[in-house]
Structure formats: structure tokens, C-alpha cells
Amino acid sequence: MSKVLRVNMTDLTFKWEKLKPEQEHLAGRAFTSHIVSTEVDPMCHPLRERNKFVVSPGLLAGTYAPSSGRVSVGAKSPLTSGIKEANAGGLTGTRLARIGVRGLILEGAPPAASKDWYTLLVGKDKCEIVKKNEYAGLGTYDLIARIWKEYPSKPGIIGCGLAGQRLQKAAGVFGNNVENTDAGRYAGRGGLGAVLGSKHVVAIVSDDTGGAVPAAKENDRFDAARKTFVKSLDAHPITGKLKDDKGKPFGALKNYGTNVLQNILNEAGGLPTRAFHEGRFEGAAKISGEAVHELVDRTRAKHGDKAQGTYGHACHPGCVMACSNAVPYEDTGKLQVSPLEYETVWALGTNLGISVLKDVAELNRLCNDLGVDTIETGNTLAMLMEAGMIKFGDGPAAIAALKEAYNPKSYLGRLVCSGASTTGHALGVTRIPVVKGQSLPAYDPRPIRGIGVTYATNPMGADHTSGYTIAAEILGIKGKVTDPRDLKKADLSRAFQSTTAYLDSSGYCLFVAFCVLDDDAGFKAMTDTVDSFLGKKIDVTEYGTAVLKAERGFNQRAGFTERDDRLPEFFRTEKLPPHNVTFDVTDADIDAVFKGF
Amino acid sequence: MAHGARAVDDPYEFGMTHLAQHMHEATAQGPPRIEIHLYGELRSLVPGSRPDEDTVMWVAHVMNETFEQLTSRMGLTPEQLGDCFIDGTLAKKSDIVPSGARVALFPYNMVLLCGGQHLKGHGYTRGELDVDYY
Numbered sequence: 001m002s003k004v005l006r007v008n009m010t011d012l013t014f015k016w017e018k019l020k021p022e023q024e025h026l027a028g029r030a031f032t033s034h035i036v037s038t039e040v041d042p043m044c045h046p047l048r049e050r051n052k053f054v055v056s057p058g059l060l061a062g063t064y065a066p067s068s069g070r071v072s073v074g075a076k077s078p079l080t081s082g083i084k085e086a087n088a089g090g091l092t093g094t095r096l097a098r099i100g101v102r103g104l105i106l107e108g109a110p111p112a113a114s115k116d117w118y119t120l121l122v123g124k125d126k127c128e129i130v131k132k133n134e135y136a137g138l139g140t141y142d143l144i145a146r147i148w149k150e151y152p153s154k155p156g157i158i159g160c161g162l163a164g165q166r167l168q169k170a171a172g173v174f175g176n177n178v179e180n181t182d183a184g185r186y187a188g189r190g191g192l193g194a195v196l197g198s199k200h201v202v203a204i205v206s207d208d209t210g211g212a213v214p215a216a217k218e219n220d221r222f223d224a225a226r227k228t229f230v231k232s233l234d235a236h237p238i239t240g241k242l243k244d245d246k247g248k249p250f251g252a253l254k255n256y257g258t259n260v261l262q263n264i265l266n267e268a269g270g271l272p273t274r275a276f277h278e279g280r281f282e283g284a285a286k287i288s289g290e291a292v293h294e295l296v297d298r299t300r301a302k303h304g305d306k307a308q309g310t311y312g313h314a315c316h317p318g319c320v321m322a323c324s325n326a327v328p329y330e331d332t333g334k335l336q337v338s339p340l341e342y343e344t345v346w347a348l349g350t351n352l353g354i355s356v357l358k359d360v361a362e363l364n365r366l367c368n369d370l371g372v373d374t375i376e377t378g379n380t381l382a383m384l385m386e387a388g389m390i391k392f393g394d395g396p397a398a399i400a401a402l403k404e405a406y407n408p409k410s411y412l413g414r415l416v417c418s419g420a421s422t423t424g425h426a427l428g429v430t431r432i433p434v435v436k437g438q439s440l441p442a443y444d445p446r447p448i449r450g451i452g453v454t455y456a457t458n459p460m461g462a463d464h465t466s467g468y469t470i471a472a473e474i475l476g477i478k479g480k481v482t483d484p485r486d487l488k489k490a491d492l493s494r495a496f497q498s499t500t501a502y503l504d505s506s507g508y509c510l511f512v513a514f515c516v517l518d519d520d521a522g523f524k525a526m527t528d529t530v531d532s533f534l535g536k537k538i539d540v541t542e543y544g545t546a547v548l549k550a551e552r553g554f555n556q557r558a559g560f561t562e563r564d565d566r567l568p569e570f571f572r573t574e575k576l577p578p579h580n581v582t583f584d585v586t587d588a589d590i591d592a593v594f595k596g597f
Numbered sequence: 598m599a600h601g602a603r604a605v606d607d608p609y610e611f612g613m614t615h616l617a618q619h620m621h622e623a624t625a626q627g628p629p630r631i632e633i634h635l636y637g638e639l640r641s642l643v644p645g646s647r648p649d650e651d652t653v654m655w656v657a658h659v660m661n662e663t664f665e666q667l668t669s670r671m672g673l674t675p676e677q678l679g680d681c682f683i684d685g686t687l688a689k690k691s692d693i694v695p696s697g698a699r700v701a702l703f704p705y706n707m708v709l710l711c712g713g714q715h716l717k718g719h720g721y722t723r724g725e726l727d728v729d730y731y
Contacts, residue, residue, distance in 0.1 A: 237679075237706040248638060252706045260707055263636050267701035269685030279685075290637065291649035357649070447685070578685055 002102035002214075005127055007120060009199045010049060010108030014127045019102055025534055027059035029085040029504035030547045031103050032074025036083050037550040039105075042558035046078040046191075047167050047198040049109035055096070055158070055204065056104070058087070058507020062097025062214050065226045065529045066233055068507040069093045069316035071175070072187070073158070076558075079169045079191035079376070079419055080436040080461040083554040086192055087504055089315030089324075090175030090185030091156030092204070097507075098211035099124040110200045117165070119203045121151075124210040135202040136165055139369040139406075140183035144176045147205060154180070159203035161371015163405065164193030168417040169437075170380060171197065172373040178317060181308075181326070182338040184364075185315060188373035189463060190438060191419070217535025225528035229512075230320060232522030236515040239321045242312045249293075253323035253511060254312035256289030258342035262350070263288050265443065269578045271346070272444040274353045274392045275382040276433050279444055279576045283355025287345050291357055292325055303333030313339065321511055327361045337365040343464075346442035347378025352385060352398055359395030366402045372417050377402070379420035379439035387427035431570045436461035436560070445567060446576040446583045453493040453585060457565045457593040459551035465500065465510060490592035497593075498544035505547065506530055552597050562591050629658040629696035631667070637679075637704040642671065658696040665690040668702070679703040 004017040026034050032054040044050035053075045060068035071093030077084035096104070101122065110116060117136035121128040135143055140161045147157055157176040161183075164171035171193030175185035216222035233239045240251035249255040265271040266284040273281040285291065296309040309328030314320075326338035340361055348367070349360040363381075367374045381398050384390045390397045404413035415423050420439045424432035433440040438461025445452025455462040503510055508526065516523040531537050555564075571583040635642055635652040646652040656671070664683065665675075681688040682701040694700060 238708060250706060252708070256707070263701075264680060264703060264707065267634065267682045267685065267699075267703075268687075285651050286649050288649070294648040 002100050004103040004105065005101055005122065006105045006107065007127065007129065008108045009106060009110055009118070009129075009201065012110075012118075012129050014129065016125075023102070025059075025536070025538065025543075027061075027102060027505055028056055028070065028072040028087065028507055029074070029501060030543070031056035031505070032072045032085050033083060033547055033551050033554075035103065035105060036074050036076060037554040039107075040076055040554075042076070042554050044076060046076040046081065047194055049107075051076045051195055051198070053106040053192070053195045053199055053201075054103060055092075055106075056102060057093040057097040059505060060214075060507040060529060060533055061093035062095075062208075062211075063216070063222075063226075063529075063533065064213065064318065065222075065508075065533075066230045066318060066320040067316075067509045067512055068529075069097075069318055070504075070507050070509060071096065071158070072504065073173050073192050075190075075192055075195040076554075077190040077192065077438075077461075078167070078194050079189075079421075080438050082436055082461070082558055082560055083459055083551045084190035084192060085460065085504065085551075086173065086187035086189045088173070088175050088185045088187040089319065089509070090158070090177060091154075091316065092158045092175055092206050093156075093507065094317050095156035095206035095208040095211075096122065097214055098208040099206070100211070100214075101206075104204070106196070106199050106201060109198055114200060117200050117202050119147075119205060120201060121205050121207070123207045132202060137162065140174050140371055141369055143203065144180055144183050147203060148176075148180045151205060151207065153207045153209050156206040156208075157183075157203050158187070159183075159201070159371075160193035160196040161369065163371045163417040164197035165202065165371075166408070166414070166417070167194045167197055168372075168414065169194060169419040169422060170372040170376040170417045172371060172376075174368065174371055177324075177338060178314060181335055182368060184338050184368045186368070186373065188375065190460065191373075191376075193371050193373075214533075216529075216533040218532040221532035222529055225525045225532060228521055229516075229525035229529060232519045232525060233320050233512065233515045236519065236522075238514045239511065251312075251321075253321050256293055257311060257323050257325045257339065258511075259287075259289035259292060259340065259345050261289075261342045261442075262345060263290070268447070269576075270444045270447045271350055272433075272440070272442065273350050275351060275386050275431065276440070276444060276570075276576070279447060279578055281350045281353075281355070283353075284350065286355040287349045287357050287360050289342075292327055292340060295330060295357065296325070296328065299328045299330060299333040303328075307333035308335040309333065315339070315509075319509065321509065323511060327357075330358070336361045337368060340364055343442050344374040344378070347375045347439075348381070348398075350442075351378050351382050352395075353392035354395045354398065355393070356395050359399060362399055363395075363402060366399065366405075370402070370405050370417065372405075375441050376419050376439050377416065379433060380416055380418065380423045383420050383424040383427055383429050383432065384416070386424070386429045386431060389427070431568070431574075433568060433571075434462060435567060436564055438462050444576055445571055446581050447579045449583060449585050450493055450496075452567055452571070452583050453490065453590055453593060454497060456567050456590050457493060458497055459548065459555050465504075490589055494593045495541075497548055498541050501544035501547035502538075502540045505543070548594075549597055552594060562587075565590055565593075630655045631658050631694060631697070632699045633671075634699065634701045636702065637707050639673075639677070639702050639704050658694070658698075662694055663690065664688045664692045664694055664700075667694050667700070673702070677705055679705045679708040 072087040074085040119132040169191040172188035174183040244250040269279040313324040315324040324339040348363040404410040440462040640646040640652040
């Protein structure tokens with residue numbers, strides 16, 4: 001039986017609650033957004049006691065459904081001042097689900113003068129709020145290592161790093177990976193690490209000792225569906241096995257990770273380069289997924305068993321797609337960072353004009369250690385470059401700037417963890433790529449306009465995962481969306497946003513979509529797992545639309561209007577080479593996405 | 598010539614026997630060519646190529662040649678190809694490849710990732726299906 005753990009950080013108490021009837025089918029993003037939209041005052045300060053930090057495993061987390069172990073976190077965002085959900089892999093989704101925790105709600109906050117820091121230990125039918133001042137101020141690599149040493153049950157960990165503890169807007173929520181070698185499983189976006197920091201919680205440690213795999217209401221149907229789904233995922237050239245029968249690389253995600261996109265977006269002319277000045281990067285190949293694959297092979301040949309680099313790495317237990325990787329130092333073969341994925345390589349590489357793979361990986365490692373979102377931080381560093389404080393392409397200077405963040409008295413260090421909007425404005429930059437205060441990710445909206453509509457309209461600020469129209473636009477679904485430069489994008493964006501909200505609630509990784517897209521049996525299997533788990537038929541679009549309505553409603557009560565659903569001016573006035581186009585979707589077409597919501 | 602690059606001005610080198618005429622357009626800079634960027638296992642068409650460098654091949658331009666004919670001339674079958682581009686736009690089989698074009702060829706297992714659209718209707722990569730909500 002699933003339940004909710006409610007923790008009050010003002011008086012350091014907790015209580016267990018039963019799920020309300022209207023919450024039975026809610027999990028992941030649907031649950032976090034339900035709680036935030038119904039319990040948090042939209043006008044509250046996001047970093048004070050009236051905000052709430054909500055954690056929820058996806059609906060199928062902890063089960064044997066493939067690639068379904070995502071965990072969502074949600075709150076009012078200090079970056080956007082609107083509602084926020086971010087999700088990630090790691091261990092926590094599985095651990096919480098197996099001890100029956102559908103949601104964890106952190107509310108209140110210690111008195112402002114408090115210097116104490118806490119860790120939550122959540123186990124089967126138990127919770128401890130433990131004062132752990134010695135955890136505060138550590139880099140996350142040290143922090144997760146200490147926690148596993150103290151708690152040998154190999155628990156899941158999520159938490160906030162230095163940036164979150166300092167209430168900085170670029171702070172993400174880290175999670176330990178399956179091996180506990182890296183805290184790189186980030187629910188990175190929206191500054192939610194700072195909300196956790198405002199509660200004086202460094203880490204939430206989840207131990208599933210004594211727990212059990214969640215049972216489906218219709219177990220036979222669920223079992224059959226998940227097995228069909230695994231077959232479908234394994235057979236697909238994107239999500240499938242590592243090598244084919246001849247020993248050649250097969251599944252794109254296992255071999256090249258999400259960073260297979262680096263070269264593809266580059267060729268499509270939609271790869272934002274040097275702070276959105278160009279659509280192609282001459283150094284893309286050097287930092288691509290293929291380059292990482294080759295580096296791993298090279299270090300394996302050189303260092304043998306000591307080599308720690310890998311590809312085809314699962315981000316959470318039961319992920320069969322395994323798009324994660326571990327990037328090694330070339331000279332030692334030891335782990336530099338895990339994972340190094342597309343959005344990060346773009347933000348800290350392409351977007352900064354940096355084509356040295358080791359420098360990009362080092363920037364990623366620093367972000368992980370400090371507890372900041374790589375997309376937001378990459379865009380923030382780009383503001384320093386746009387302002388002329390660092391040259392585009394200067395990796396060592398970018399690394400030095402980010403290292404300033406370890407010094408609590410460094411103004412530059414504070415700035416680089418404050419997000420692109422704050423930093424851009426502070427430095428007099430007029431080309432700041434944000435929507436609702438959140439930085440744009442790795443697809444330029446000028447040649448790929450549907451994603452621009454998603455950036456503009458989704459409740460989370462500029463976010464590609466909220467309605468990922470890229471493939472549909474560039475590859476061309478038959479009919480109206482075959483041309484990515486076509487301007488009528490409202491229906492496309494709304495449909496994607498709704499269905500993505502469903503996926504974000506299911507626990508499934510977004511990338512299952514690629515397989516089920518091509519395989520009717522896989523598609524049916526995926527929805528069958530959800531329906532049989534709940535014992536009721538779920539309408540995908542209705543479910544996702546309800547989530548979006550709750551989120552849009554919160555934002556409206558927080559003062560957002562259609563005027564907030566706009567891209568920055570320079571996307572409308574500056575043409576992006578090589579296609580030399582601007583973003584010229586009309587305001588009316590943008591507003592059509594949620595007209596009547 | 599840079600490492601990882603290859604120029605082939607003879608269109609017959611790739612077995613273009615079905616195209617009787619290779620209609621080079623003479624220019625002051627030499628015969629017009631097509632710049633082909635290769636990825637994944639297709640890089641093997643250029644000996645000595647590396648996955649962390651650009652792999653570029655220049656081939657002679659043939660007037661009115663379609664994308665399908667070009668890839669056939671290179672000895673490639675449709676099953677070997679994933680997402681491909683002509684000057685940054687997704688290549689369709691019937692597209693004419695213009696002189697001086699930048700063509701990008703990705704193998705079958707390198708395509709754009711996506712999420713969500715399957716829930717709105719198939720027909721995206723499966724051309725034989727006639728279901729489309731857009």
C-alpha cells in the first residue's frame with residue numbers, strides 16, 4: 001500500500017499519510033505538481049518556509065517494467081518563480097517505491113538563524129531526521145562516498161550540493177548513480193536544489209531493506225506486457241543491444257549515448273553554437289558521442305582492467321536502454337565523470353565554443369560536485385563570454401571561473417551559480433537565452449520552431465523535455481509537420497507537452513518513446529503496463545492534460561500571463577546561420593497552444 | 598589533404614554504371630563537387646578516418662542526380678542509412694543533390710531521439726502506416 005511521508009522541517013517532525021482517493025493514480029510529475037498546485041501558495045517566496053519540496057517515484061518505479069525507475073522532484077522554482085518538476089534516474093526512485101513511498105513532502109524550514117543541517121533517512125515504515133552538520137559544505141563526490149560508508153545497505157541518495165546550500169538559482173538536485181561513483185543523476189533544472197537547501201536538508205537517504213517489488217493490480221497482464229516491452233526495446237536500433245550479430249555497434253543509445261545527437265543536430269543546422277550565434281559547430285565531432293565511445297575503447301586497450309570508462313551504462317536499476325556512460329581520464333583510465341550526455345556537452349562545450357573533450361568533461365564534473373545544473377551553468381558561463389570576460393573556446397578559463405564557486409567569498413563564484421538570467425543582467429548582456437528565467441537547452445528554436453513554441457509555452461520555462469518535437473519536425477511526420485520551419489506548431493507542441501506529462505508520471509524514461517513509436521506491440525505493451533498496474537484504463541492525453549492544467553493554473557495564480565510565454569527578442573531579430581532564419585511564429589500561434597486551458 | 602578526408606572526382610569509382618553520363622560542370626575551380634560528411638560505420642568509406650574528427654569525402658557532382666542515386670553510386674543501400682541531410686534539411690530519396698551541396702550521411706542506428714509523438718499517432722518512421730494525427 002503506497003503512502004505519503006510528510007516532514008516538517010520547522011519542528012523536525014514527520015507523519016505518514018494514506019493516499020487520498022484522488023491521488024491513487026498520481027505519481028512522479030503528476031504527484032509533485034498536484035501537491036505543489038494544491039498546497040503551495042503561488043505567491044510565496046520559493047526559498048522560504050511556505051514553499052514545499054516534493055519527491056515522488058514514477059508510477060512503475062521499483063517494478064520489473066523496463067527503464068521505469070525515474071524519480072520526480074517538484075516545488076515552486078526559485079529560477080522561474082513558477083511550478084517546477086524535474087526527474088532523474090539513479091537509485092532513489094526504486095528504493096522509495098519498494099518501501100511503498102508514493103510521495104515525500106518536505107515543508108516548513110528551520111529558523112533563519114539556524115546553522116544546522118539535516119539528513120533524512122527513509123526506510124520501510126520509518127523515518128529519521130538526523131542532524132548532520134559534517135555533511136554540509138562537502139563536494140557531492142565526497143558526500144555520497146561518506147554516506148555509503150556509513151550506511152552499507154547501498155541506499156539511494158538525492159540532495160543538494162554547495163550551490164543549493166547557498167540558495168543559488170542554478171542548484172540542481174543530485175542523485176547517486178547505481179555504483180555510487182558519481183552524483184551525476186541530476187534532476188537539474190529550475191533551481192530545485194536551492195529549495196532543498198532552504199529546508200536545510202543536505203541529503204535524503206532511502207533504504208529499501210525489508211521492502212518489496214510493487215505489485216500490479218492485474219499481475220498476469222502486467223507481466224506479459226513488460227516482457228513484450230523488453231523485447232521491443234531490445235530489438236530497436238536506437239534502444240537495442242550493444243552489438244549486432246557480426247559484432248558491430250548496434251543500439252545507438254548504448255553505444256553513443258544521447259550525445260549521438262551532437263553530430264546530427266550539427267548537420268541539421270540547429271545546434272546552438274557560441275551562445276546561440278551560429279547553428280553549426282566546427283568542433284562538434286571532437287566532443288560527440290562517437291568521440292566518447294572511441295575514448296572508452298582506447299583507454300580500455302591501454303589500461304585493461306583498471307579502465308573505468310564505459311558506455312551502455314544503466315542510469316537506474318532495470319534500465320535496458322542504458323544510454324549513460326562513464327568518461328575516463330585518458331592518461332589513467334580512471335573515472336572523470338558519469339554521465340556525459342548531450343545537453344551537457346552542448347551547454348559546456350558547443351555553447352561555449354569548447355571542443356576539448358577533457359575540458360568539457362571536467363566542467364561537467366565540477367557542476368556535479370558543486371550541485372549545479374549543467375544546462376543553466378553552461379548558459380551562465382556563456383554570459384561571461386558574451387560579456388567579454390572569458391573568450392569563447394577557452395576551456396581552462398571556464399574551468400577556473402567555475403572553480404571559484406568553491407570559495408564562498410568569491411563574487412564570481414556566486415555569480416556562476418546564479419543562472420544565466422541573473423548573470424546576464426548583472427553583466428549588461430542583452431542576448432540572454434531564457435524563458436521564464438530558465439535557460440534554453442540544446443536546440444535552436446529558429447530553424448526548429450516547434451521546440452521554440454514548447455520553450456515559450458510550457459509551464460517549466462525553456463525545457464526541451466516538456467514537449468520534445470525535434471524528431472517529428474526534422475524527420476517529418478507525414479502531413480503538416482514535415483517542415484521544421486513551418487510556423488503552425490501549436491497543436492504539435494500541445495500534444496507533445498500532454499503526452500510527455502504522462503510519461504514523466506509513469507516512471508518511464510522519455511526514450512522508451514523511440515521504440516514504441518516504431519512498434520505497435522511495444523506501444524500497446526507500454527500503456528498496458530500502466531493500465532494493468534493501476535487496474536484501470538488511463539487515457540494518455542487526458543492524464544497529461546490534467547497535469548498541465550494544474551501546472552498552468554499554479555503559474556496563473558503566481559501572476560504569469562501570455563506575455564511570459566515568449567522567447568527573447570534576439571531570436572526574432574537575429575538570423576541563425578546556416579539556414580539564416582529567425583523565430584517568426586506569431587504570438588497568436590504561440591498563445592493558441594493553451595487557448596481555453 | 599587533411600586526415601580523414603578523401604576526394605573522388607570520378608563518379609564511376611562508386612559503381613555508378615547505371616548513370617551513363619557524368620555531367621561535370623566545368624568551372625574555373627575545377628569540376629563541381631559534393632561535400633559528404635560521414636558518421637558512424639559509414640566513416641569506413643574514408644580510410645584512416647577517426648570518430649573524433651570530421652570525416653569528409655568529396656565526390657563529383659552529377660547533374661539532376663537524386664539523393665537515392667548518389668547513395669547508390671556510393672554503394673550504399675537504404676537499409677544502411679539513418680537520418681541524412683542535404684544542406685541541413687532532411688534528405689528524401691527523390692531530392693536532387695545540387696552542386697556544392699553539403700550532404701551528411703548517418704548510418705541506420707544514428708537518428709534523432711524523440712519522445713511522446715508515438716502516443717499521438719504512428720506513421721513517423723514507418724512509411725507504410727497510414728495513421729497520422731497531424
